[in-house]
Amino acid sequence: MHILSITADNINREHICCAIGNDKENTRRAQGKKDWLSNRFSEGLIFKRFDARGKIFVEYVPIETVWKPLVGKNYMVINCLWVSGQFKGQGLSKQLLDECLHDARSAGMDGIAVVTSTKVKPFLTDKKFYLRHGFETVDTAPPYFELLALKFRPDALNPHFADHVKNGSTHQARPGFTFVYSNQCPFMEDYGGRVYVEMARQHGFEAQAIQLKNFEEAQQLGSPFGTFGAWFDGAFQFHELMTEAKFEQYLNSLKNGQ
Numbered sequence: 112m113h114i115l116s117i118t119a120d121n122i123n124r125e126h127i128c129c130a131i132g133n134d135k136e137n138t139r140r141a142q143g144k145k146d147w148l149s150n151r152f153s154e155g156l157i158f159k160r161f162d163a164r165g166k167i168f169v170e171y172v173p174i175e176t177v178w179k180p181l182v183g184k185n186y187m188v189i190n191c192l193w194v195s196g197q198f199k200g201q202g203l204s205k206q207l208l209d210e211c212l213h214d215a216r217s218a219g220m221d222g223i224a225v226v227t228s229t230k231v232k233p234f235l236t237d238k239k240f241y242l243r244h245g246f247e248t249v250d251t252a253p254p255y256f257e258l259l260a261l262k263f264r265p266d267a268l269n270p271h272f273a274d275h276v277k278n279g280s281t282h283q284a285r286p287g288f289t290f291v292y293s294n295q296c297p298f299m300e301d302y303g304g305r306v307y308v309e310m311a312r313q314h315g316f317e318a319q320a321i322q323l324k325n326f327e328e329a330q331q332l333g334s335p336f337g338t339f340g341a342w343f344d345g346a347f348q349f350h351e352l353m354t355e356a357k358f359e360q361y362l363n364s365l366k367n368g369q
Contacts, residue, residue, distance in 0.1 A: 112203075114210060117158040122149055127158070127168075140297035147294040151176075154326065156190075159210050161203060166195040169207035171214075171223075174270055178293055178329035179226060179337035183270025186260070187215035189225040190295065190337065192236050204240060212261075221267035224249075224260045226335055233351045235336070253279040254347060256335040276335055279347040287317025289342040293329060294322075296338045298352055303339050307358060314362045316343075 117125055122145050148158055154176040160168035170190040174181055177188045189211060194204045215223050225246065227238040238246075238259060246259040249269040258272055288311045292303030304320045311318035323329045334340025336350035343365070353361065 112161045112163050114159050114206065115162045117148065117160065119149060119152050126164070127160070137297075140301070143294050143300060144297035157211075157214060159207065161198070163198070165198055166193050167198045167203055167207075168193055169211060171211045173220075174224065176326045177337070178295055178323065178326050178333060179335060180273035180276045180330050180333055181224065181226075181258070181270055182273050183224065183268065185219075185221040185267070186224045186270050187211060187218070187220050187222075188270075189223065189236075191234075192225075204236075205244070208244060216263060221264055222260050222262040224258060224270045226337070227257050227259055228255045229257055230255060234338075235350075252276050252335045258335075272335060273330065275331070285317065285319060286344060287311070288319070289345075290318070290320045290339070291332055291334065291342075292320065292322060292339045293333070293337070296352070299339050302352055303341075306355060307341070310355065310358060310362065314366060316362070316365075 115125070117127060127141060127144055127148065148156065151172065154172065156170065156172040156176075158168065158170045169192045171187050172178075172190060174183045174186040174188050178190070179188065181188060192204060192207055194207070211223055225241055226235065227241065228235045231237050232255065238257060241259050241261075244261070246261045248257050249260045250258040250271040252258075252272040256272070258270065260270060288307070290303045290307050292299040294300055300322070304322060308318045308320050321332060323333055329337060334347065334350050339352065340350050341348045
């Protein structure tokens, strides 16, 4: 296998790993992600994957245009580094990380940053992987987010979470649920923008969805995870893309005050 860069020139003929099914639904989702990527290349986003049919890719972007509430200058931020299934345990994650390291150094950046968590959480790379490769914790945000950085220069200023996410609230909070999502993940428009709203309302909760349209909105309104965040009565709840059955359990627990 070798690493392939997805660019504006080849994105229409290449799969992008997140949604690789050939059925109509996944084709639609993948196209939504491709459209999002196509609009981000001019903002410095880089997407690379191994040339195999699977989820083995890395996506990163300069902190100035990152779709997360981060503050800093001259860092590259890893949006997602994913190696799944049969491809685990082959050193592929390190190879993808090395791609980001090379590109950040070549661009004269001060380091690399990544959002992870205090404990293993869905869709967040285990921080142990990054710690093994020299990253250090430079900031935290409730309830479980950590910002790690690998600095190329010891005197470089640390990036940090924006102040407004340090209390776990959102500017757009209203009574009930607020789901904030972007098309960075091909599944979020269906779930964060529709399914969760409908299910919450069926349980008697007020609910709204906010689709992030640009990195400025994401830096102001997004969760530390970036792609998705769920708030209830203004308090952050989770970033996980739950199955409908699991979200149903969550709603029942919330109704029962558990």
